Amino acid sequence: MKLKVDQVFIGRVRLLSADGERSGIFKAPVDGAVMLAPTGLAGDEQADLRHHGGVDKALHHYPVEHYAVLGAQWPQCAPALGAGFLGENISTNGLTEHDLCIGDVLRIGSARVQVSQTRSPCWKIDLRLKVEGASRFVEAAGITGWYYRVLQPGMIAAGDDIELLERPNPWLTLATYWDAVTAHRPDSELLVRIAAAPGLAADKAQRWRERAEWLRVHG
Numbered sequence: 001m002k003l004k005v006d007q008v009f010i011g012r013v014r015l016l017s018a019d020g021e022r023s024g025i026f027k028a029p030v031d032g033a034v035m036l037a038p039t040g041l042a043g044d045e046q047a048d049l050r051h052h053g054g055v056d057k058a059l060h061h062y063p064v065e066h067y068a069v070l071g072a073q074w075p076q077c078a079p080a081l082g083a084g085f086l087g088e089n090i091s092t093n094g095l096t097e098h099d100l101c102i103g104d105v106l107r108i109g110s111a112r113v114q115v116s117q118t119r120s121p122c123w124k125i126d127l128r129l130k131v132e133g134a135s136r137f138v139e140a141a142g143i144t145g146w147y148y149r150v151l152q153p154g155m156i157a158a159g160d161d162i163e164l165l166e167r168p169n170p171w172l173t174l175a176t177y178w179d180a181v182t183a184h185r186p187d188s189e190l191l192v193r194i195a196a197a198p199g200l201a202a203d204k205a206q207r208w209r210e211r212a213e214w215l216r217v218h219g
Contacts, residue, residue, distance in 0.1 A: 001099065001164040005108065006064065007091045008034060008158055009084040010044040016127050022047045023124050025087035033157035036111045038150045041089055055149055056116045056201040062088030062145035063096045069143055074131050086125060088145060092162065097142060097174035103199025105166035111154030112165065117201040118178050119144045142178050149201075168198045181208060188215040 009027035016023040024046040035042040038055055046053035064083045071078030083091035090108070097118070104115040121135040121144055128134075138144060172194065180190050191212035195205040 001095070001162075003092060003094050003162050005090055005156065005158055005160045005162060006093060007083050008041070008156055009087075009089050009091070010034065010041050011087070012043075013045045013047045016124060021124075021127065023087075023127075025124055025128055027084045027087055027089070029084065030157070033109065033155040035153065036109075036113075036150055036156050037153050041156075044089065056203070057147040058150045059090060059113060059148040060088045060119065060145060061090040061092070061095075061148065062086055062119075063143075064091050064093050065096065066143040066145070069141060070129070070134075070138075073137060074129065074134070077129050077131065086128065086145070090156075095162070097144065097146065097178065100146065100174050101167055101169045102172045102174065102177050102194075102197050103166075103168040104164060105151065105199075106148070107161070107163045107165055109154055109156035109160035111150060111156055112152035113148035114151055114199050115174070116147050116149045116199060117204050118146050118174055139182065142175055144174075144178060146174055147201075172197050186211065186215065188212040191215070 008030045010030055011024055011027035013022050013024045014026045016025065036059060038058060040053060040058045067081040067085065071081050100115055102115055106113050121138040123135055125135040125138060126132055177194060180186055180194060191208040194200065195208040195212070
């Protein structure tokens with residue numbers, strides 16, 4: 001696998017709704033290279049640090065091709081949809097949840113990053129699209145995007161190569177992971193295996209271990 005970054009985005013926290021809700025979902029493309037540190041891109045902000053940002057969510061990647069799916073579902077939104085609209089830091093064409101695995105180590109520009117988890121769609125997607133139920137659609141369709149942790153800080157820019165360096169879990173694509181953890185009644189043994197996958201965010205690993213134990217106890 002080798003492709004290029006189409007665009008890099010950063011943004012400041014802004015008002016998302018008339019009732020005062022603030023968000024870092026608004027991003028603008030970067031001209032030139034920007035520093036990727038362990039907690040994210042220089043100049044990028046998140047409003048709710050309990051659920052966004054941090055070392056296991058340092059960089060958000062969203063495939064641009066997913067916007068065609070959203071535009072087909074809600075044609076009234078299509079003119080506004082495009083790279084950066086849902087708050088991603090990196091946009092590409094040709095790389096989706098079916099192509100990457102939990103734990104994959106990539107080189108992007110001069111930085112080295114690792115796939116740590118999928119994005120969990122929340123109600124802010126509804127507000128951004130002005131469509132009730134948009135986040136549930138993104139979840140059901142598995143077009144979530146994903147996060148990286150930073151293993152080696154560096155500069156990244158539009159046009160940089162994205163190169164796969166390591167793949168410790170070739171069985172666990174992001175699509176496979178998402179289908180497993182969002183199943184109505186997941187397979188407990190599969191959850192245990194997922195929780196042990198190298199590179200998975202620690203809080204997610206703990207959640208799936210606890211979920212597997214609950215399923216064992218309750219049949």
